[in-house]
Amino acid sequence: MAAAISGAGRCRLSKVGAARRPPPARVRVAVRLRPFVDGTAEENDTPCVRGLDSCSLEIANWRNHQETLKYQFDAFYGERSSQQDIYAGSVQPILRHLLEGQNASVLAYGPTGAGKTHTMLGSPEQPGVIPRALMDLLQLTREEGAEGRPWALSVTMSYLEIYQEKVLDLLEPSSGDLVIREDCRGNILIPGLTQKPITSFADFERHFLPASRNRTVGATRLNQRSSRSHAVLLVKVDQRERLAPFRQREGKLYLIDLAGSEDNRRTGNKGLRLKESGAINTSLFVLGKVVDALNQGLPRVPYRDSKLTRLLQDSLGGSAHSILIANIAPERRFYLDTVSALNFAARSKEVINRPFTNESLQLPVLAPVKLSQKELLGPSEAKRARGPEEEETGSPELPIAPASASQKLSPLQKLSSMDPAMLERLLSLDRLLGSQGSQGTPLLSTPKRERMVLMKTVEEKDLEIERLKMKQKELEAKVLAQEAADPKEKENYSSTMLRPLARRTVTVAKPLKKAVVMPLQLIQEQAASPNAEIHILKKKGRKRKLESLDASQPEKAEDGWELQISPELLAHGRQKILDLLNEGSARDLRSLQRIGQKKAQLIVGWRELHGPFSQVEDLERVEGMSGKQMESFLKANILGLAAGRGCGPS
């Protein structure tokens, strides 16, 4: 299958992962020291590198053995370390990021003959990082993508080499030089590069082994089968959600066996070999410049200055979880290359990558959103809000989701694919609805028709509120006008408007010949025995329409009606007045009929001198009231208290 790693269509997809971006990840650096190997040791060759612990090492100056350089890395693997140690310690932990839709890369760096290919590929007896990672990844994707799990997973592989600044497809060598591109989200892609789907390790071997033979190798004095190119194995893990919202994720793993970083003067290279070496060193030199630019935070990072760095753009200072394995050799003759490799590794560990989840949504969800835009904004505005990218959503090369997919999408996921301007408009409308009491019905989560109805309701409510406000203002103006014209009228008007409930009961009882007043505190008692009425007025002379019973004018009622207070009400009222006389402040006392400021103070003074009142009639002694005045005082106050209000000062 010759499928391009093309992200052209994906640019239009939402970058969901950007919203929940993982924290930056520093490039991790491990150093692996290979053992002395047969045929490479020269007479009197002694190791110049020594491991100190699992993270640090020292290298002795070949001119002055007393002088040593110490380095510290994320991990140091000594000459006795196994392939499994390196894999489990530094590579396996980053594989899980692929299933989260993030990128990962492993780069083997170092001079020719230091063990890069051994680390990455290994041998059938000692398999390296590549076969181990493939084995684990395929196992992981089989488990995670099994029936019944939320995501369906598929794995593809591509294999390329960068030889003399040319990108060659090792799975399809006749393709020629391929171009490296970057999509709008910063993903690096190579259109036209072969991708082979693999479901088992046997699949992988079937494609990988013949492709490896296509690698350009030659012989140099340093290494019989020196790798003269950068070999890049790309493994892509695609995930598709089985149920709504049918998200898609893509994680890329780069496994890179870099060509040697040797010094040309020692390779004995001439002619073509020298040219090759120059190209190799140029790209590694640019790699060094890229690392330096990233460390210094320079605005321009020279990724484009070489094919290698362009390809590694999303692995160094880009979006990947990266691990650099610097391979070094123990022999003294490697001293300069080893120091140079260690210095490069030390610089690389300062580089911070910013991984993000490469997640997208299937495109057909845009269709219903476009419809609601039209409905909400009207055709002309909707057209303006729609970006040119969205116009292309009907493009035939885009994946078609099942019809139910778009229906089941959550509103948030629908929004993620919207034009930002449009989204802003909708959000402000949503806030408007929320502020007007529709919090329980967020605009954006309702279907379009309901949304329209909701908006209409809000508009109507707005108008209604405005109408009521106007009416209230009119009434207030009317009251003020009447107050200015006739203060008495104001009293009538306000008494009609603001009359307490108990008094209104009397007013509406026009046909009754008996008016019933219930003291507020007796309402509950009466509710318990509804037949018990407290009669306070009874017809005395000719029939008279009782317009209103104003407790402040009890004598008026006496004109045609005899005031008769029931004994219970009388006893209750007397007790209340007595309590007030004994416990009330001067201010409280002023609520009694005929008691003003002066008399209230007199009562308080008398109380302090003679102790509490034992009966209301004691008031006669303070006030010098006559018996008739006392009777009138009692009636007025008992009636007032019965109506549930203070009587006001006399």
Ligand code: ADP
């Ligand atoms: P490079 O790819 O860096 O040029 P190689 O991986 O080809 O170097 O290694 C050079 C030689 O050293 C090979 O014969 C390889 O088998 C051997 N070698 C490298 N690393 C180790 C190691 N850790 N253990 C044993 N042999 C090693």
Ligand code: MG
């Ligand atoms: Mg090699």
